[in-house]
Amino acid sequence: MHHFHYRGDDLYCEEVPVARIASEVGTPAYVYSHATLTRHFRIFDQAFAAVPHLVCFAMKANANLAVLKLFSDLGAGLDVISGGELFRGLKVGVPPQRIVFAGPGKTREEIGYALKSDILMFNVESGQELRLIHEVASGMGMRARVALRVNPDVDAKTHPYISTGLKQSKFGIDIERAVEEYEAAKSLAALEVVGIHQHIGSQITKVQPFVDSLEKTAGLVRRLREQGTDIRYIDVGGGLGITYKDEEPPLPAEFAQALIGVVRDLGATVVLEPGRVLVGNAGILVTRILYTKQSPAKNFLVVDAGMNDLARPSLYGSYHAIRPVRRVADRPDVTVDVVGPICESGDFLAKDRALPRCQPGELLAVMSAGAYGHSMSSNYNARPRAPEVVVCGDRIHVVRARETFDDLIRGERTLDEVT
Numbered sequence: 001m002h003h004f005h006y007r008g009d010d011l012y013c014e015e016v017p018v019a020r021i022a023s024e025v026g027t028p029a030y031v032y033s034h035a036t037l038t039r040h041f042r043i044f045d046q047a048f049a050a051v052p053h054l055v056c057f058a059m060k061a062n063a064n065l066a067v068l069k070l071f072s073d074l075g076a077g078l079d080v081i082s083g084g085e086l087f088r089g090l091k092v093g094v095p096p097q098r099i100v101f102a103g104p105g106k107t108r109e110e111i112g113y114a115l116k117s118d119i120l121m122f123n124v125e126s127g128q129e130l131r132l133i134h135e136v137a138s139g140m141g142m143r144a145r146v147a148l149r150v151n152p153d154v155d156a157k158t159h160p161y162i163s164t165g166l167k168q169s170k171f172g173i174d175i176e177r178a179v180e181e182y183e184a185a186k187s188l189a190a191l192e193v194v195g196i197h198q199h200i201g202s203q204i205t206k207v208q209p210f211v212d213s214l215e216k217t218a219g220l221v222r223r224l225r226e227q228g229t230d231i232r233y234i235d236v237g238g239g240l241g242i243t244y245k246d247e248e249p250p251l252p253a254e255f256a257q258a259l260i261g262v263v264r265d266l267g268a269t270v271v272l273e274p275g276r277v278l279v280g281n282a283g284i285l286v287t288r289i290l291y292t293k294q295s296p297a298k299n300f301l302v303v304d305a306g307m308n309d310l311a312r313p314s315l316y317g318s319y320h321a322i323r324p325v326r327r328v329a330d331r332p333d334v335t336v337d338v339v340g341p342i343c344e345s346g347d348f349l350a351k352d353r354a355l356p357r358c359q360p361g362e363l364l365a366v367m368s369a370g371a372y373g374h375s376m377s378s379n380y381n382a383r384p385r386a387p388e389v390v391v392c393g394d395r396i397h398v399v400r401a402r403e404t405f406d407d408l409i410r411g412e413r414t415l416d417e418v419t
């Protein structure tokens with residue numbers, strides 16, 4: 001459920017016509033609904049009320065400071081993947097005791113920064129990383145809390161680029177070898193083993209892959225406990241899918257019930273790392289049609305948002321629904337490619353899509369763009385990144401300004417200026 005809906009023929013975000021936002025901040029622009037973000041977090045969090053738990057928002061999905069602050073105020077922690085993400089989280093006051101740090105390539109500097117910040121735990125992805133964390137922590141006279149990310153070898157049945165729990169994946173430590181690595185971790189004095197972590201992929205629309213992998217992980221927890229390793233945190237990862245088109249993912253309550261069934265008797269704190277499910281349908285990308293164009297084979301809508309603004313269609317062939325910001329009666333549907341201004345054939349937001357015939361100057365809303373939208377955007381083709389707007393009821397807050405041309409060259413010098 002989200003708060004983007006038509007009133008009459010105009011698309012609204014909560015109480016605000018989307019057309020008004022476009023006229024105030026220009027296009028392209030990301031628009032998020034405060035009520036939807038809040039609702040999604042609360043529903044997800046409450047679904048796990050029966051067990052001690054911590055929801056660590058996977059901020060790679062949406063790293064805007066206002067979004068982070070909103071979730072933090074509701075009690076969320078963060079799943080971070082880089083020093084930069086940790087910086088953003090701390091900047092808005094997310095308590096470090098609610099931050100977990102994953103990722104297969106943590107650097108020495110990032111590890112030191114996270115230790116200094118006293119985060120809850122590192123989700124460790126390899127034996128070498130474990131030893132580096134030990135080395136950095138002992139150098140600082142500290143103990144690092146660690147969980148090992150195990151790779152349960154489960155098929156998440158999602159796009160191969162966003163599937164992470166198979167043997168072939170670069171992520172985590174093979175579940176068969178995990179006991180050995182836990183023993184190694186216990187022998188390193190500057191490490192405190194506190195948990196276990198898994199994350200099998202993203203946009204998963206069935207409960208079963210989560211249950212299968214968590215059963216394997218829970219089995220490992222039992223074995224580890226028999227050997228005297230205390231596992232206080234079971235981090236289940238993220239990955240719950242959303243509806244982009246006609247997917248029917250489990251509701252958070254069903255998801256939670258299935259997972260709780262697997263881990264309840266273990267008595268550990270359950271850590272969750274949802275990203276997409278909290279923010280995906282809480283955001284849209286608003287874009288303006290620049291030109292309509294016909295080639296012998298195709299109809300095109302050339303819009304002012306490109307693959308630098310929303311990479312998902314180009315990168316994964318992802319489907320995002322596209323809606324007119326103002327519906328006009330009696331317009332026939334036309335099959336079009338919605339393409340951006342970038343000099344790449346892969347620059348499209350939709351292919352062969354039936355949309356009501358549109359005119360240059362009209363606005364379109366690219367739906368379900370709140371996750372991995374702005375956070376994956378770039379300056380390709382020297383395009384300033386789009387602003388981000390949060391709507392609260394009838395108010396519009398620009399929470400990130402549109403980049404300027406000067407932003408594009410910040411930090412750069414020609415050789416003449418350097419010497």
Ligand code: LLP
Nearest residue numbers: 058102199202203238239273274275276372
């Ligand atoms: N935890 C870890 C360790 C992760 O790597 C991820 C996502 C999440 C949690 C959150 O997953 P979610 O709940 O959002 O599915 N750019 C792709 C998705 C990449 C996901 C990367 N990891 C996309 O646009 O579909």
